[in-house]
Amino acid sequence: MTAIANSFLRAKHWQIFLLVFLLPNALELVSMVHLPTRIWSWRDVGPWGFLFVGSMLFYILSGVFWFGAMGSFLNSIVKPELQMDARFFHLALVYPVIYMPIFFPLLLTKILLSTNFILPLHLGCMICLFYLLYFVSRCFGLVEKGKPVSFFDYAGPFFLLWFFPLGIWIIQPKVNQLYAERNIVASLAAPTAA
Secondary structure (H helix, E strand, O other): OOHHHHHHHHOOHHHHHHHHHHHHHHHHHHHHHHOOOOOOOHHHHHHHHHHHHHHHHHHHHHHHHHHHHHHHHHHHHOOHHHOOOOHHHHHHHHHHHHHHHHHHHHHHOOOOOOHHHHHHHHHHHHHHHHHHHHHHHHHHHHHHHOOOOOHHHHHHHHHHHHOHHHHHHHHHHHHHHHHHHHHHHHHHHOOOOO
């Protein structure tokens, strides 16, 4: 695992709440108050508009990194016969990160975006975000139960992650505990140096 993923897995619930929810939303709120009422081009946006777009991108990136860290970790500690295929999970992590920086400039240009063009791209992003919810919550259920699970077995984590400002306070301590347990097991399994 990368250092960023390990940081997300070790972080306390209040740190994740500050990073993933409070900080980006505070920046968005401050910048929205200063935005002009009508934006016709990039010249109208000003520095507050760039702060708004930057905070939105930070919001998406921090959330995707958190989900990526949890999903990769939880899937790695699931019994091998129950592990989920992570190929679409990785695509679902990358697509919103690529889509959002492309979407905002297109929105603020004079190019009229056709519904036929933007709707499929936007729906693709929504599908990816819901798949992240599904993957992480299902892996959470597989880790907790240790056997195949139905939706009712992981519905709790699914809805807690969907309404994540509340779910952070419940899910992250469990992730911290699983991460600490895995590190203890790994340190016990490692051969000791003579």
